[in-house]
Amino acid sequence: MSVGVPEIRDGASIRRRGRNLGERAFVALSLLAIAIPLLILVGLVAHTLSDALGRIDWDFIVGYPSRRASAAGILPALVGSLWLIGLTALIALPLGVGAAVWLEEYGGRSRLAGFIEVNIANLAGVPSIIYGLLGLGLFVRFLGLDRSVLAGALTLSLLVMPIVIMATREALRTVPGHLREAAAALGATRWQVIRQVVLPMSLPGILTGSILSISRAIGETAPLIVVGALTYMTFLPQDPGDPFTALPIQIYNWVSRPQEAFLVNAAAGIMVLLVTMLTLNSAAILLRNRLQRRIRR
Amino acid sequence: MTLATSAPSAAPATEPRPKLMTHGLEAWFGDNRVLKGVDMPIPAHRVTAIIGPSGCGKSTFIRCLNRMHEMVPGARMAGRVELDGQDVYGPDIDPVLLRRRVGMVFQKPNPFPTMSIRDNVLAGMKLSRRKLGKSEAEGVVESALRGAALWDEVKDQLKKPGMDLSGGQQQRLCIARSIAVEPDVLLMDEPCSALDPIATARIEDLLHELKARYTIAIVTHNMQQAARVSDQTAFFLSGELVELAETNTIFTSPGDRRTEDYITGKFG
Numbered sequence: 001m002s003v004g005v006p007e008i009r010d011g012a013s014i015r016r017r018g019r020n021l022g023e024r025a026f027v028a029l030s031l032l033a034i035a036i037p038l039l040i041l042v043g044l045v046a047h048t049l050s051d052a053l054g055r056i057d058w059d060f061i062v063g064y065p066s067r068r069a070s071a072a073g074i075l076p077a078l079v080g081s082l083w084l085i086g087l088t089a090l091i092a093l094p095l096g097v098g099a100a101v102w103l104e105e106y107g108g109r110s111r112l113a114g115f116i117e118v119n120i121a122n123l124a125g126v127p128s129i130i131y132g133l134l135g136l137g138l139f140v141r142f143l144g145l146d147r148s149v150l151a152g153a154l155t156l157s158l159l160v161m162p163i164v165i166m167a168t169r170e171a172l173r174t175v176p177g178h179l180r181e182a183a184a185a186l187g188a189t190r191w192q193v194i195r196q197v198v199l200p201m202s203l204p205g206i207l208t209g210s211i212l213s214i215s216r217a218i219g220e221t222a223p224l225i226v227v228g229a230l231t232y233m234t235f236l237p238q239d240p241g242d243p244f245t246a247l248p249i250q251i252y253n254w255v256s257r258p259q260e261a262f263l264v265n266a267a268a269g270i271m272v273l274l275v276t277m278l279t280l281n282s283a284a285i286l287l288r289n290r291l292q293r294r295i296r297r
Numbered sequence: 298m299t300l301a302t303s304a305p306s307a308a309p310a311t312e313p314r315p316k317l318m319t320h321g322l323e324a325w326f327g328d329n330r331v332l333k334g335v336d337m338p339i340p341a342h343r344v345t346a347i348i349g350p351s352g353c354g355k356s357t358f359i360r361c362l363n364r365m366h367e368m369v370p371g372a373r374m375a376g377r378v379e380l381d382g383q384d385v386y387g388p389d390i391d392p393v394l395l396r397r398r399v400g401m402v403f404q405k406p407n408p409f410p411t412m413s414i415r416d417n418v419l420a421g422m423k424l425s426r427r428k429l430g431k432s433e434a435e436g437v438v439e440s441a442l443r444g445a446a447l448w449d450e451v452k453d454q455l456k457k458p459g460m461d462l463s464g465g466q467q468q469r470l471c472i473a474r475s476i477a478v479e480p481d482v483l484l485m486d487e488p489c490s491a492l493d494p495i496a497t498a499r500i501e502d503l504l505h506e507l508k509a510r511y512t513i514a515i516v517t518h519n520m521q522q523a524a525r526v527s528d529q530t531a532f533f534l535s536g537e538l539v540e541l542a543e544t545n546t547i548f549t550s551p552g553d554r555r556t557e558d559y560i561t562g563k564f565g
Binding site (some may be wrong): 148178179181182183184185186187189192194196197200201294295 | 362365368393394395396397400401403405407409410411420421423424442472474477478
């Protein structure tokens with residue numbers, strides 16, 4: 001085998017060539033794609049905030065609705081929304097996580113699992129007002145729950161369950177097979193493997209799905225109107241059987257009034273809704289980040 | 298079968314019953330037959346090394362011993378595996394309980410990422426049985442970590458995540474985790490192949506101590522390692538047990554031509 005003397009190349013072969021226009025253009029496009037929606041959002045929030053600032057005070061937050069815009073408050077809607085979110089989380093998260101664990105860990109490739117999977121994927125695409133009609137027929141009328149917080153929460157639970165299930169399945173899939181094997185080799189039953197190894201590792205992902213679903217539920221209006229949320233409430237719901245209203249319902253109600261002053265109320269209501277949602281989400285995100293730090297990869 | 302060449306020089310008549318014994322063990326992945334009828338004893342309190350080229354079925358063989366093989370989708374087996382004379386594939390056998398008596402250490406160190414060093418050691422105990430008292434748990438942690446020659450390095454940092462340890466320490470942590478549940482048998486699937494020579498040497502030293510308490514089967518593709526750590530060596534080729542003999546015999550005067558070719562590096 002003859003080995004030629006390696007030729008000495010000139011420095012041009014490693015010198016910077018051109019300006020890489022393609023990449024620059026792509027970066028610029030990507031930036032634009034972030035900037036446009038962000039600017040629109042900031043504009044919207046700023047506009048609403050400027051309307052709302054003069055209106056939001058303690059009396060507004062702890063006040064009850066009134067025919068006079070300046071006396072109206074948002075407390076029943078805020079409390080109603082918190083009730084709804086709490087109950088929805090209590091119902092949808094355990095059921096959704098449970099369903100995902102079954103589908104991912106037990107259902108395997110069975111026909112039943114396939115059938116359920118297709119249905120869940122379809123449910124995720126159903127318009128929310130249809131869920132409202134289902135809630136009205138099933139929970140309000142058939143189960144006789146009446147127009148209660150519970151009926152509303154059950155309806156919202158149906159609505160967000162596909163999100164919880166799909167996010168949880170994704171999270172469960174990220175747990176490496178060798179860790180399941182390690183646990184099984186120690187003499188763990190299937191449930192023990194899931195409980196001790198798989199769930200703790202996928203908890204951050206499950207929480208992400210929960211955050212998304214709760215954010216979705218807190219802003220939903222249409223299904224609640226169909227289920228029969230009140231628009232004028234002078235008392236607070238005391239238990240899950242009580243009638244209720246919610247922030248988006250109250251906002252919708254105020255927006256549809258002709259008087260200018262009620263539009264300002266609506267803007268203030270929107271700010272309350274945003275702050276509530278951001279508070280809940282930040283709490284969940286903080287929790288998730290803490291859990292994530294515990295897991296070393 | 299080709300066992301004829303090798304009827305373990307320690308004659309079965311004078312030896313006590315082997316800890317583990319396989320009869321006509323066959324295994325498949327889908328249509329691929331990876332074990333073709335293996336009859337092999339694994340005697341108690343000895344280190345049995347299993348060597349052979351990649352794909353010869355040596356890992357599958359030990360995974361059949363604690364019924365891990367059947368967890369792979371599409372995997373099947375046939376034949377018998379006896380633990381102290383009892384068929385571990387019998388209808389009344391719970392594979393979960395079997396695995397508490399036949400532990401396993403894997404190729405890649407795999408401590409549980411959500412758990413501290415201490416919790417990793419106790420993982421098997423927590424998974425399986427009764428609640429441990431605090432002092433009892435501390436005792437288990439210390440004796441398991443001492444057993445895995447890791448105690449002195451980690452005794453002041455038991456609360457740290459297991460994943461913060463070096464690769465070799467992680468593998469010893471996995472050994473500690475396995476012996477904490479007090480198995481009879483430890484199966485090791487190339488436990489040193491992801492480790493550097495120093496970490497490997499520590500684990501090899503450890504094996505000599507562990508065999509007093511456990512029966513050990515170790516898969517390795519490092520022949521020097523097999524020669525250093527084991528009492529008897531099995532040579533697998535294409536899903537068959539070609540030769541099983543005292544390690545000295547295998548490496549000095551193998552009975553089968555194929556063993557000799559493999560050991561002298563003619564293939565593999």
